[in-house]
Amino acid sequence: MATKTILQSINEALDQMMEQDPSVVVYGEDVGFEGGVFRTTAGLQKKYGEKRVFDTPISEAAIVGSAVGMSINGMKPIVEMQFSGFSLPAYNQIVTHVARFRNRSRGKYHLPLVIRMPYGGGVKALEHHSESLETLYAHIPGLKLVIPSTPYDAKGLLIAAINDPDPVIFMEPKRIYRAFKQEVPDEIYEVPIGKARMVKKGKDLTIIAWGALVREVEKALELKPEIDAEVIDLRTISPIDFETIIASVKKTGRVLIVHEAVKSFGPAAELIAIINEKAFVYLEAAPRRLTGFDITVPLPKGEPYFIITPEQIAYEMQKLVDFKA
Amino acid sequence: MATKTILQSINEALDQMMEQDPSVVVYGEDVGFEGGVFRTTAGLQKKYGEKRVFDTPISEAAIVGSAVGMSINGMKPIVEMQFSGFSLPAYNQIVTHVARFRNRSRGKYHLPLVIRMPYGGGVKALEHHSESLETLYAHIPGLKLVIPSTPYDAKGLLIAAINDPDPVIFMEPKRIYRAFKQEVPDEIYEVPIGKARMVKKGKDLTIIAWGALVREVEKALELKPEIDAEVIDLRTISPIDFETIIASVKKTGRVLIVHEAVKSFGPAAELIAIINEKAFVYLEAAPRRLTGFDITVPLPKGEPYFIITPEQIAYEMQKLVDFKA
Amino acid sequence: MLFDEYNPLKGEMLQIMDQEGKIVNDKLEPKIDKETLLKMYKTMVLGRTADEKALQFQRQGRMLTYAPNIGQEAAQVGPMAALKDQDWLVLAFREFNAMLYKGVTLEQAFLYWYGNERGSRYDDEVRVLPINVPIGSQINHATGVAYASKLKELDEVAIVFIGDGGTSHGEFHEGMNFAATYDLPMITIIQNNQYAISTPRHKVIKAKTLAQKAIAYGISGIQVDGNDPLAMYLAVKTARERAIKGYGPTLIEAVTYRIGPHTTSDNPKLYREDTEVEEWLKKDPIKRMKNYLIGKKLWSEEKDVELHEELKQLVLDTFKHVEETGEVELNEVFDYTYEKLTPNLEEQLNYYKEYLKAEGIKDGN
Amino acid sequence: MLFDEYNPLKGEMLQIMDQEGKIVNDKLEPKIDKETLLKMYKTMVLGRTADEKALQFQRQGRMLTYAPNIGQEAAQVGPMAALKDQDWLVLAFREFNAMLYKGVTLEQAFLYWYGNERGSRYDDEVRVLPINVPIGSQINHATGVAYASKLKELDEVAIVFIGDGGTSHGEFHEGMNFAATYDLPMITIIQNNQYAISTPRHKVIKAKTLAQKAIAYGISGIQVDGNDPLAMYLAVKTARERAIKGYGPTLIEAVTYRIGPHTTSDNPKLYREDTEVEEWLKKDPIKRMKNYLIGKKLWSEEKDVELHEELKQLVLDTFKHVEETGEVELNEVFDYTYEKLTPNLEEQLNYYKEYLKAEGIKDGN
Numbered sequence A, B: 001m002a003t004k005t006i007l008q009s010i011n012e013a014l015d016q017m018m019e020q021d022p023s024v025v026v027y028g029e030d031v032g033f034e035g036g037v038f039r040t041t042a043g044l045q046k047k048y049g050e051k052r053v054f055d056t057p058i059s060e061a062a063i064v065g066s067a068v069g070m071s072i073n074g075m076k077p078i079v080e081m082q083f084s085g086f087s088l089p090a091y092n093q094i095v096t097h098v099a100r101f102r103n104r105s106r107g108k109y110h111l112p113l114v115i116r117m118p119y120g121g122g123v124k125a126l127e128h129h130s131e132s133l134e135t136l137y138a139h140i141p142g143l144k145l146v147i148p149s150t151p152y153d154a155k156g157l158l159i160a161a162i163n164d165p166d167p168v169i170f171m172e173p174k175r176i177y178r179a180f181k182q183e184v185p186d187e188i189y190e191v192p193i194g195k196a197r198m199v200k201k202g203k204d205l206t207i208i209a210w211g212a213l214v215r216e217v218e219k220a221l222e223l224k225p226e227i228d229a230e231v232i233d234l235r236t237i238s239p240i241d242f243e244t245i246i247a248s249v250k251k252t253g254r255v256l257i258v259h260e261a262v263k264s265f266g267p268a269a270e271l272i273a274i275i276n277e278k279a280f281v282y283l284e285a286a287p288r289r290l291t292g293f294d295i296t297v298p299l300p301k302g303e304p305y306f307i308i309t310p311e312q313i314a315y316e317m318q319k320l321v322d323f324k325a
Numbered sequence C, D: 001m002l003f004d005e006y007n008p009l010k011g012e013m014l015q016i017m018d019q020e021g022k023i024v025n026d027k028l029e030p031k032i033d034k035e036t037l038l039k040m041y042k043t044m045v046l047g048r049t050a051d052e053k054a055l056q057f058q059r060q061g062r063m064l065t066y067a068p069n070i071g072q073e074a075a076q077v078g079p080m081a082a083l084k085d086q087d088w089l090v091l092a093f094r095e096f097n098a099m100l101y102k103g104v105t106l107e108q109a110f111l112y113w114y115g116n117e118r119g120s121r122y123d124d125e126v127r128v129l130p131i132n133v134p135i136g137s138q139i140n141h142a143t144g145v146a147y148a149s150k151l152k153e154l155d156e157v158a159i160v161f162i163g164d165g166g167t168s169h170g171e172f173h174e175g176m177n178f179a180a181t182y183d184l185p186m187i188t189i190i191q192n193n194q195y196a197i198s199t200p201r202h203k204v205i206k207a208k209t210l211a212q213k214a215i216a217y218g219i220s221g222i223q224v225d226g227n228d229p230l231a232m233y234l235a236v237k238t239a240r241e242r243a244i245k246g247y248g249p250t251l252i253e254a255v256t257y258r259i260g261p262h263t264t265s266d267n268p269k270l271y272r273e274d275t276e277v278e279e280w281l282k283k284d285p286i287k288r289m290k291n292y293l294i295g296k297k298l299w300s301e302e303k304d305v306e307l308h309e310e311l312k313q314l315v316l317d318t319f320k321h322v323e324e325t326g327e328v329e330l331n332e333v334f335d336y337t338y339e340k341l342t343p344n345l346e347e348q349l350n351y352y353k354e355y356l357k358a359e360g361i362k363d364g365n
């Protein structure tokens, strides 16, 4: 066991799964020779050859569409969208095919593929390099959507995604690719899809977050030592782990959801709806959401207004515990 | 004044706006010579010529992308996606450009365009011809999303959309294109965007719906004469008319949201979140949502399981009024 | 080489038999065994019969929408005869005859248009992808299938169909380019039936031929008389050989005509003249194939009458069976979204069953 | 006709001056007035100077990402010189020189890469669309702009840039086909700089030339030495004349090379040899243009030294100004989503202001 970053964990998961299973192929724009613009696929082409790890034309629909065809013909493709903002040209393929082939063919064909994409802001990037598009994938029946927040989970969830018989969208919080290291087993292991992670037990309120914001929540806890928050890292955005969330809310009666995706029609709304459906009578305060504003992620000079800080989270925590019906 | 169907109202709105404003152009697949597969644009090419009303190649991205360019160069394009399911190949253009040009150019360019698309199920159609994709557009900052449910609103809202300085997605409930007639003024008039319609006042609970389902709700009322429901036709899905909704929920304390879009991460979730944020203490029951299941809209033989009936709405109404905290 | 000789820029269309089924290019007449020739013909007649009946069923309100293939039989059956069993067929939506030839049962094909997803679950060994509604997107599936075949070094190709209208879609471009990049064993057949719903091909595509689009991808392209089954056979056979040798994909434009409406919801009289249809009726591929077979003494008028009778009955019987067994159970609409029902879907299914029970509704349509 | 003579299938590339700036094709040497020639040259030098400085600023942590243009100046300035003021420039993202020529100020151009949207608000009369990040999608904007120009029967064209990598995108195809369909007054320049980030053009595009993609759309295409400003000028001038006459769009492949990294986040040493870069340095467009001007007695070494000094200072001063004024106010990030703040956005803005106040944070970054 050694300490690894999220980036290293992803690279290791890909490497080990390619080694173990010759049907795994990895491709996308600049994924092969260079090893990806973030270097998540570094070294793989050298090790597994140009046929299993390769560069593609700038054609997101072809990347995803071909992954559909490869899956049907026995491969396990893991494709990369260079940034989640550039998955949109492939959105038609993802919604109309990736999500539907099993249903359309009544189970004759299924697509055990993974679509990886770095996502989220905070890295001072150009337009379209910073969005958080969870809703667009979570709303589509037939897809699973997974987001790790730690090196350990990154490896385990990615392996689980590759082994999953259903197509998985795997969003990578690029802001923390290299932010910190963690002990990560050298072997292959799975972190189950569909299960949230209890980051910290608590009794005053429940905070739900995922991806890069889990760390920001942890920092916020330090700003508010007087509040005993329970923190849940959702990990799988779809299908949602009802159980963990509902158990927590029943206990605390108060809930704050934090995400960088824009607010309206965003993921927090679904969580609030579920909590209403399953734990309404336990609610002691109106659930709150702290999210990206309903605007385009600003270019770097304006981005700080958009990025959620530990201070804002702490501010929201206070509002929640102060709430009196 | 004469009675008109939704289809006729849409055709009339297009006709009158083209007549009034030479910068209006109307185009899309089969929109020109034939007048559209549903005949919404019938007669326009003959009247306004092939340059202003025309057939395009099967290229949704080009249809929407060219509308961006036309807007920049002084036109008011009204484009049609043959079915909302076929707007997905244009989704990249809509999200990255239609929604963002004003912001990107800090107001130098704005896009007063309208993207029309028939949507929804219940017409025994092939795959991809029946989806309800409100969330995909409502979640995107910079877009407005409008859905009429009556001939009167269809004409007034479409005219308002054409006059609106911001880009508007205009979804047409094709199931009721020809379902009924209503008195519709012959002149040009607007129904304001961003304002819901109070269909019926009531005190026991609030029902929010839009598009084809407003009629189904009305039918449900007849099945439950003992329940005095307030019915709101949302009309504009984004931006949402908070005021009307919150005023109603504060009065009734109970709310049912009915939509055909699939449930998870769907429009009802946002409404529930808003109601929590703004009227939590008034809630006497957990808000409920009656929506499409989280599956692909089935082909016609299975579609009846998916389509929401007045009986189901009535069943939900009863559950809501029966709820005791 | 065939594809040099018929380079699309030369403006020559490959034709082997004329409108009457007489060989006009005997150097190129392919040697096809009797069994295959008869299978080709019988499939075409079955396709035509089923097509005509489907239109009737639809008018009687017994079938839903239907997209007829009349006139395009050769463009579909010629290619299929040139393939091997292990080859993959990737569909657009107007390839009824190709499906039948490649092992989709008539019942499955009907069941789909009847409105039941089970109609897209072809038999396990049948290498056909389901009907693909989003125009153009199937090309990319074919590239993936072909990539896998090539990676595994198998003697397989993917053949994919698209309409003339479909070539304008971005996905056509991305898929063709992708296939060219990796020299994939893929064959693309454009069924240029002159229309995309109401829109004539010449009005929205400026290129003189569709075959010349191959040049954009640096691959071979050829324009073929799509109503000539032998020409279509030869083009695909040659393309297949090249693909297997590693020369990459081929783009084949089959020049043909949609005799019927776009679908049963369409009225072609709104946008085209009857005289145009009549001209094309003279080039009927079934007539040509029949004359060719009779000329070769492989077929006779008597056999033909018998065949038509037999297939008509088969179609009626099959459709009756579809009507008797074509309903969908509640579980079916939930069971295939994921391998296992998610907790969420389980809840939704249970909720619905509860509702049905509460209302005393039978669990069915 | 130029485009017949240089039909892309003939494999000839249009070149008017050689690597040293000597005219090698005097029949085609365009007659460009002195003022324009000097503007071309000065823009190229300004572009180069600004480019080199931007790389420095970025290394000093004062500029954000930056996509340098070094080596591609002629491919951008040649076309701009052949346009009229009322023509529209539709950008990809690597057209710094074209922007400057067409009236975008150096300050605006810098401000964008500094990370401020105001850098995309060019002056009202400047007909340039903002930098377009989603590869390929700008082609469709150009078709729309051109459609409007044609509908209004104006003497305007739209010129749109794309990279070699960008031609693989579906949107390139749809836009080119759309423009061809309606014979739109549009000119597409492919800056074939041999790379898409780390991916060499020849590895992912099988077609021998990019110009031959024109054939797929039934339009004119030509391959041009993109480091030859006169050749680029001539090709665009001819394309413009044809466009205005109603002959439709033209596809121009400018063969050039990206001397610098893809962006400041990229390390080209990972994927290409220095020797390759050195070969291309010999074809430097600025050297060629300078020699040409000196040969024509329009320029001198002394003036050149002066110009470089002057522009260097201009660049330093401008960037300093950008640093002093380049911050973004809170309202700016909210104000341009819609014409008016929606009630929802108003609420969000107020909420945030309240938060800042509560925390005693100054309303600013």
Ligand SMILES: Cc1ncc(C[n+]2csc(CCOP(=O)(O)OP(=O)(O)O)c2C)c(N)n1
Pocket: B029, B058, B060, B082, B086, B089, C094, C133, C134, C135, C136, C162, C163, C164, C165, C166, C167, C191, C193, C195, C196, C197, C258, C262
């Ligand atoms: C992406 C997409 N856009 C629009 C449609 C609607 N549509 C169905 S068939 C058709 C015309 C297809 O024409 P063509 O490709 O020539 O095939 P044909 O119908 O002639 O066989 C259209 C526009 C669709 N299915 N998919």
Ligand SMILES: Cc1ncc(C[n+]2csc(CCOP(=O)(O)OP(=O)(O)O)c2C)c(N)n1
Pocket: A029, A058, A060, A082, A086, A089, D094, D133, D134, D135, D136, D162, D163, D164, D165, D166, D167, D191, D193, D195, D196, D197, D258, D262
């Ligand atoms: C749709 C889309 N996919 C991916 C990217 C990421 N990306 C930015 S530049 C680039 C390479 C572009 O290459 P080319 O078109 O040759 O232009 P060049 O950078 O050489 O000027 C890529 C893949 C993008 N901007 N848009």
Ligand SMILES: [Mg+2]
Pocket: C163, C164, C165, C191, C192, C193, C194, C195, C196, C197
């Ligand atoms: Mg067609």
Ligand SMILES: [Mg+2]
Pocket: D163, D164, D165, D191, D192, D193, D194, D195, D196, D197
């Ligand atoms: Mg390039």
